[in-house]
Amino acid sequence: ISNLCMRLTVLLYLQVLLDFSIGFHVESRLSERQKREWIKFAAACREGEDNSRRNPIAKIRSDCEENQPVIYSISGIGIDQPPYGIFVVNSRTGEINITSIVDREVTPEFIRCFAKHALTGRDLEQPLDLRVRVLDINDNPPIFSQTVFVGSIEESSMETTLVMKIIAMDADEPNHLNSKIAYKIESQEPAGASMFILNKHTGEVHIANYLDREVKASIC
Numbered sequence: 001i002s003n004l005c006m007r008l009t010v011l012l013y014l015q016v017l018l019d020f021s022i023g024f025h026v027e028s029r030l031s032e033r034q035k036r037e038w039i040k041f042a043a044a045c046r047e048g049e050d051n052s053r054r055n056p057i058a059k060i061r062s063d064c065e066e067n068q069p070v071i072y073s074i075s076g077i078g079i080d081q082p083p084y085g086i087f088v089v090n091s092r093t094g095e096i097n098i099t100s101i102v103d104r105e106v107t108p109e110f111i112r113c114f115a116k117h118a119l120t121g122r123d124l125e126q127p128l129d130l131r132v133r134v135l136d137i138n139d140n141p142p143i144f145s146q147t148v149f150v151g152s153i154e155e156s157s158m159e160t161t162l163v164m165k166i167i168a169m170d171a172d173e174p175n176h177l178n179s180k181i182a183y184k185i186e187s188q189e190p191a192g193a194s195m196f197i198l199n200k201h202t203g204e205v206h207i208a209n210y211l212d213r214e215v216k217a218s219i220c
């Protein structure tokens with residue numbers, strides 16, 4: 001039956017092409033035919049919030065609906081793999097609901113969608129990976145990649161020598177303010193005049209020289 005659907009498309013397409021040569025008015029029909037595929041829509045959801053009032057947050061539809069009985073289904077993590085049932089689909093309408101509060105850091109970005117023939121179970125469309133955007137909230141602190149960073153310097157080292165580079169990661173959305181890291185020295189032992197400069201952006205630690213000490217005062 002899907003072959004028939006395909007053949008029908010091809011025939012109509014040819015017909016439209018033929019029509020196209022004799023009249024300008026068929027142009028809109030041509031663009032309609034090109035849309036013969038998945039029609040989808042997905043709204044953004046917000047992390048850590050009840051999104052149920054936004055339901056349905058997405059809708060999928062196959063144009064094969066026009067002449068065949070279609071059943072929609074979805075698959076993936078948060079659906080038929082743990083955590084189960086975060087996203088559900090109405091198999092008849094293709095409407096997709098979100099059923100619980102989601103954590104952006106563990107929710108997959110894509111929902112795999114299927115349109116199958118209601119009687120034969122055959123795929124009527126190529127599976128679709130529907131992107132569901134979960135808007136990030138800043139709910140992850142930066143974590144140092146090591147609990148202790150060790151640096152060493154020669155006693156005769158020049159001032160401003162690089163001592164070490166400290167690294168931290170933040171699980172919130174990459175390249176977003178929520179995951180932007182700023183480094184700062186909290187304290188020093190022995191206390192007193194700052195011996196090190198920490199680059200706020202790169203995490204590079206240098207020995208402080210006299211000039212740097214003044215700069216440092218404004219950084220920390």
Ligand SMILES: *[C@@H]1O[C@H](CO)[C@@H](O)[C@H](O)[C@H]1NC(C)=O
Binds near residue numbers: 096097
């Ligand atoms: C999805 O949510 C809408 C609106 O709350 C509701 O009417 C509908 O029954 C829900 N569908 C499913 C499959 O849960």
Ligand SMILES: [Ca+2]
Binds near residue numbers: 047103105139
């Ligand atoms: Ca989170």
Ligand SMILES: [Ca+2]
Binds near residue numbers: 138139140170171179
């Ligand atoms: Ca963060």
Ligand SMILES: [Ca+2]
Binds near residue numbers: 137
């Ligand atoms: Ca987050």
